[in-house]
Amino acid sequence: MRVERATLRDVARLAGVSVATASKALNGQPQVRASTRARVEQAASQLNFSPNTLARGLITQRTGTVGLLTSDLEGRFSIPILMGAEDAFGTDRTSVFLCDARGDTIRERHHLSALLSRRVDGLIVVGARPDSRPSLGRDLPVPVIYAYAPSDDPRDLSLVSDNEGGGRLAVDHLIRCGRRRIAHITGDASYGAAQDRARGAQQRLAEEGLEPAGGEVWFGMWSESWGRGATRMLLERCPDVDAVFAGSDEIARGVLDVLHEQRRDVPGDVALVGYDNWNILVANARPPLTTVDMNLEQLGRVAAQRLFAAIGGTLGSGIEKFPGKLITRESTAPLR
Amino acid sequence: MRVERATLRDVARLAGVSVATASKALNGQPQVRASTRARVEQAASQLNFSPNTLARGLITQRTGTVGLLTSDLEGRFSIPILMGAEDAFGTDRTSVFLCDARGDTIRERHHLSALLSRRVDGLIVVGARPDSRPSLGRDLPVPVIYAYAPSDDPRDLSLVSDNEGGGRLAVDHLIRCGRRRIAHITGDASYGAAQDRARGAQQRLAEEGLEPAGGEVWFGMWSESWGRGATRMLLERCPDVDAVFAGSDEIARGVLDVLHEQRRDVPGDVALVGYDNWNILVANARPPLTTVDMNLEQLGRVAAQRLFAAIGGTLGSGIEKFPGKLITRESTAPLR
DNA sequence: TTGTAAGCGTTATCAA
DNA sequence: TTGATAACGCTTACAA
Numbered sequence: 232m233r234v235e236r237a238t239l240r241d242v243a244r245l246a247g248v249s250v251a252t253a254s255k256a257l258n259g260q261p262q263v264r265a266s267t268r269a270r271v272e273q274a275a276s277q278l279n280f281s282p283n284t285l286a287r288g289l290i291t292q293r294t295g296t297v298g299l300l301t302s303d304l305e306g307r308f309s310i311p312i313l314m315g316a317e318d319a320f321g322t323d324r325t326s327v328f329l330c331d332a333r334g335d336t337i338r339e340r341h342h343l344s345a346l347l348s349r350r351v352d353g354l355i356v357v358g359a360r361p362d363s364r365p366s367l368g369r370d371l372p373v374p375v376i377y378a379y380a381p382s383d384d385p386r387d388l389s390l391v392s393d394n395e396g397g398g399r400l401a402v403d404h405l406i407r408c409g410r411r412r413i414a415h416i417t418g419d420a421s422y423g424a425a426q427d428r429a430r431g432a433q434q435r436l437a438e439e440g441l442e443p444a445g446g447e448v449w450f451g452m453w454s455e456s457w458g459r460g461a462t463r464m465l466l467e468r469c470p471d472v473d474a475v476f477a478g479s480d481e482i483a484r485g486v487l488d489v490l491h492e493q494r495r496d497v498p499g500d501v502a503l504v505g506y507d508n509w510n511i512l513v514a515n516a517r518p519p520l521t522t523v524d525m526n527l528e529q530l531g532r533v534a535a536q537r538l539f540a541a542i543g544g545t546l547g548s549g550i551e552k553f554p555g556k557l558i559t560r561e562s563t564a565p566l567r
Numbered sequence: 568m569r570v571e572r573a574t575l576r577d578v579a580r581l582a583g584v585s586v587a588t589a590s591k592a593l594n595g596q597p598q599v600r601a602s603t604r605a606r607v608e609q610a611a612s613q614l615n616f617s618p619n620t621l622a623r624g625l626i627t628q629r630t631g632t633v634g635l636l637t638s639d640l641e642g643r644f645s646i647p648i649l650m651g652a653e654d655a656f657g658t659d660r661t662s663v664f665l666c667d668a669r670g671d672t673i674r675e676r677h678h679l680s681a682l683l684s685r686r687v688d689g690l691i692v693v694g695a696r697p698d699s700r701p702s703l704g705r706d707l708p709v710p711v712i713y714a715y716a717p718s719d720d721p722r723d724l725s726l727v728s729d730n731e732g733g734g735r736l737a738v739d740h741l742i743r744c745g746r747r748r749i750a751h752i753t754g755d756a757s758y759g760a761a762q763d764r765a766r767g768a769q770q771r772l773a774e775e776g777l778e779p780a781g782g783e784v785w786f787g788m789w790s791e792s793w794g795r796g797a798t799r800m801l802l803e804r805c806p807d808v809d810a811v812f813a814g815s816d817e818i819a820r821g822v823l824d825v826l827h828e829q830r831r832d833v834p835g836d837v838a839l840v841g842y843d844n845w846n847i848l849v850a851n852a853r854p855p856l857t858t859v860d861m862n863l864e865q866l867g868r869v870a871a872q873r874l875f876a877a878i879g880g881t882l883g884s885g886i887e888k889f890p891g892k893l894i895t896r897e898s899t900a901p902l903r
Numbered sequence: 904t905t906g907t908a909a910g911c912g913t914t915a916t917c918a919a
Numbered sequence: 920t921t922g923a924t925a926a927c928g929c930t931t932a933c934a935a
Contacts, residue, residue, distance in 0.1 A: 234706045238912060249922045254914060264920060279706075281684045285621040285630065286912035289927040294621065296685070305846070306642040314667065326681050329665040331650065345662050348617045349632070370570045370615075455851035481851060488853070492827070510641070511847065515791035515817060517824070574928060585906045590930060600904060622928035625911040 237278035246274035257282070288350060297538060298328045298346035300339065302359040306331075307509070308379050308527060309357045315531025316355060320539070325352075334359055343367065353538040355531075356382075361391065361424040374541035376534045379527070386548045390534050392525040393552040394424045398431025400557050401476045401504040401523055406439055408502055409566035410474035414444035416461040416486060417478025418453035425450060428478055428506065444472045453478070458485020466493060473501055473566065480505040480512040483520055487562070491517075502563040518561035525555045573614035582610040593618070624686060633874060634664045634682035636675065638695040642667075643845065644715050644863060645693045651867025652691060656875070661688075670695055679703065689874040691867075692718075697727065697760040710877040712870045715863070722884045726870050728861040729888040730760045734767025736893050737812045737840040737859055742775055744838055745902035746810035750780035752797040752822060753814025754789035761786060764814055764842065780808045789814070794821020802829060809837055809902065816841040816848040819856055823898070827853075838899040854897035861891045 243253035248267060256263045256271035274280075288294040299316065301309040309329070317327055328346060332339035346354065353373050358364040358380020366384035367375055381389030398415075405413050415432050417425045429448045436443060445465050451457040458477060462485065465472060477483035483505030487497060495501050497518060505513060508524035530553050537546065579589035584603060592599045592607035610616075624630040635652065637645040645665070653663055664682060668675035682690065689709050694700040694716020702720035703711055717725030734751075741749050751768050754761045765784045772779060781804050787793040794813060798821065801808060813819035819841030823833060831837050833854060841849060844860035866889050873882065 234708050236708050240912080250913080251915085251923075252921055255921090258914085262920060267920080281680060283625075283686060283912050284684045285624045285686055286927085287914070288621045289619075289625065289912085289929090290914045292927085306646040310642040310646075313665070317667065326664055326666065326678075326685060328662055329649070330662065331653065342662075344617060348620045349630075349662060350619060350621055372570050372572050456853070459853070481847065484851070509847075511817065511845075515820070517792070517795070576928080586929080587907075587931080588905055591905090594930085598904060603904080619928050622911085623930070625913090625928085626930050628911080 234279070237275075237280045239280070239282070241278055242271060242274045242280050245278060246271045293352055293542070294350045295325045296328060296349065296351045297325055297535070298330065298342075298349075298351040298354045299357065300330050300332060300342055300346070300354060301357040302332045302334045302339070302364075303357055303379075311527035312355070312357055312378055312531035312534065315528035315533075316535040317531075318528070319532040319535035325535075325539075347372065352542050355534050355538065356380075360422060361394065362422060363389075374538055374546045376538055376541075376546070378530055378534045381550050385550075388537065388546045388548050389550045390530050390537075391550055391552055392527070392530065393554050394427035395431035395434075396552070397506065397523045397525070397555040398428035398433075398476070399435045400431075400555060401428075401506070402432045402435040404521070404557050404559070404563060405474040405476060405502055405504060406435065407565075408474070408498075408563055410502055411439075411441060412444040412469065412472045413441065413474040413476060414449065414465050414469065414472050415476045415478070416449040416451070416458060416465065416482055418451065418457070418482065420450035422453075425478055432476055444474075445469045453481060455481050455485035455488070458482035458487075459489045460485075462486045462489040466495075474503070474563075475501060476504045478506055480507045480509045480520060480522055483522070483562075484512055484516060487516055487520070498562055498564040499567070504557075504563060508558050513558075513560070516562070521557070521559045521561075521563040523555045524558050526553055529553060570615070573611075573616045575616070575618070577614055578607060578610045578616050581614060582607045629688055629878070630686045631661045632664060632685065632687045633661055633871070634666065634678075634685075634687040634690045635693065636666050636668060636678055636682070636690060637693040638668045638670045638675070638700075639693055639715075647863035648691070648693055648714055648867035648870065651864035651869075652871040653867075654864070655868040655871035661871075661875075683708065688878050691870050691874065692716075696758060697730065698758060710874055710882045712874055712877075712882070714866055714870045717886050721886075724873065724882045724884050725886045726866050726873075727886055727888055728863070728866065729890050730763035731767035731770075732888070733842065733859045733861065733891040734764035734769075734812070735771045736767075736891060737764075737842070738768045738771040740857070740893055740895070740899060741810040741812060741838055741840060742771070743901075744810070744834075744899055746838055747775075747777060748780040748805065748808045749777065749810040749812060750785065750801050750805065750808050751812045751814070752785040752787070752794060752801065752818055754787065754793070754818065756786035758789075761814055768812055780810075781805045789817060791817050791821035791824070794818035794823075795825045796821075798822045798825040802831075810839070810899075811837060812840045814842055816843045816845045816856060816858055819858070819898075820848055820852060823852055823856070834898055834900040835903070840893075840899060844894050849894075849896070852898070857893070857895045857897075857899040859891045860894050862889055865889060 256268040330342035354375040363383040366382040377389040505522035513520040592604040666678040699719040702718040713725040841858035849856040
């Protein structure tokens with residue numbers, strides 16, 4: 232049973248008023264008598280009226296619609312950002328178009344023009360990795376905010392996670408737990424995020440007059456199996472290590488695996504901190520992992536707010552960094 | 568630099584033709600002289616013209632837009648379905664609105680009306696768990712397809728994964744590997760999916776005259792830690808078990824963990840099959856896990872096709888089941 | 904082959 | 920407080 236759609240005219244007719252009045256009544260304009268408004272509202276609900284936002288958008292030049300253009304296949308970063316944005320927009324005011332370019336520039340251009348022709352009010356671009364990505368250009372008719380991965384054009388506005396601060400946060404926590412021989416095992420050295428987290432970690436270590444356990448930061452890959460491999464090497468070179476800061480939760484899971492294998496107690500012998508707060512990995516670990524949360528939902532929320540403020544006006548520029556937060560679970564504890 | 572938007576009128580003026588001719592030229596209508604078309608196209612690209620789909624939609628009654636209403640917080644199931652749907656729709660013909668109701672009925676109604684007032688051409692509803700969910704009702708102005716979680720109204724069309732077949736697939740593979748003492752550790756017994764997978768598994772076992780190792784199916788929770796607990800009990804009650812079929816990859820990771828702990832070789836002593844093909848869990852396991860893939864992308868693709876066929880026409884009804892496929896990795900191998 | 908004009912469902916500006 | 924009426928940007932008969 233497909234149902235007919237009522238238009239404002241139908242509502243007006245049923246309520247015995249003009250279309251103009253019906254419009255005003257439904258949109259809460261003040262110059263409408265209360266009884267008239269009631270009649271119109273009654274008619275609207277009776278007809279199950281749902282205003283056509285296309286027609287409205289044609290006039291108001293606003294669609295109440297935002298495009299979220301992502302390249303993050305698994306939705307791991309985009310989903311929390313999407314949530315935050317939806318949150319900030321409020322449930323029924325603005326809807327979000329999610330398009331996944333799957334890391335393909337051509338597909339990205341396609342999606343971009345599809346979104347523009349649908350007259351989105353603004354765009355949020357979420358990159359695949361936290362390094363800078365090509366700007367969509369400056370000649371777009373709507374404001375654009377880059378989230379997670381900054382634009383390579385400093386005139387654009389980018390919202391990113393503070394990786395240096397995150398690294399510092401992790402190490403600071405380990406130091407407060409009384410650890411002194413702290414290793415850092417992390418991902419691909421070509422990622423800015425890996426470098427930044429390592430820098431933050433090392434700075435905090437240096438403040439205590441410490442060096443990373445094993446003498447260096449262990450760069451490698453963003454995988455569980457690298458976490459395993461690195462940990463085996465680490466335990467050999469530096470058997471008295473008492474804490475590991477892993478550059479991602481995946482890596483942390485690998486670290487944990489080998490620590491178990493070698494009968495090291497976590498956190499008794501070795502404390503462990505991950506990065507990402509990826510629930511599936513972190514909550515199910517044994518013990519559950521302390522980790523750094525990048526606060527992506529807040530990032531999405533702010534992106535939405537900035538975008539709304541910018542619609543019709545202008546946007547700021549530059550890179551805005553968002554602090555992460557440490558989520559403590561059982562994999563870290565004070566040294567007894 | 569915010570750029571002005573060109574309208575069809577601007578294009579027509581620049582090309583020295585009427586709006587109607589410009590429209591025909593750009594839309595590939597045949598009754599336009601080639602040279603005229605060229606001139607119009609040239610003007611359009613010069614002005615960076617992007618047609619306003621709102622205006623077009625107002626006339627054609629089609630927006631080229633589909634709503635994907637999900638309740639699956641993490642996007643674990645919706646993302647592949649979204650991908651499949653985007654795929655089938657083709658890059659620039661149709662865009663997808665993704666809305667997450669977060670399991671909240673009120674939010675779902677909100678999103679629904681937002682989507683309807685945006686005049687989506689159709690809806691795909693993805694449930695949070697593979698049990699039946701309340702129908703959105705029959706009195707909607709657009710076709711609706713339920714994916715993953717079927718509607719509780721048999722007059723709706725639902726596309727779901729064949730869990731019974733999946734269970735059979737897993738056990739069949741283990742049997743072909745020469746295993747005879749096969750246990751099934753799975754999630755919450757209140758989930759239809761758990762029951763269905765168990766039924767498929769037991770049927771296949773029965774065909775070989777076998778019973779599940781340990782005498783029963785181990786229902787519990789969809790978590791890694793239940794996988795661990797159940798495996799400990801299993802190994803005690805039935806130490807000669809030579810295969811485990813886990814009801815999810817999460818559970819499988821728990822099983823694997825305890826098998827390692829108790830120095831059982833996988834797949835040498837015990838073969839292991841998971842369910843979901845959740846890459847992060849499965850690819851990083853040691854060894855990588857054989858698992859059942861629910862084929863959600865295909866489900867999304869078909870949902871999109873059905874939806875398109877239904878727009879303007881009518882939809883079928885009932886529940887359509889999609890077979891999964893077995894992805895073999897190193898956690899299973901023939902008994903030597 | 905091109906142009907004129909009507910109309911899609913709203914909102915906004917007036918005048919009544 | 921209400922109602923004609925003109926937009927919004929496009930497609931589509933129909934006329935030229």
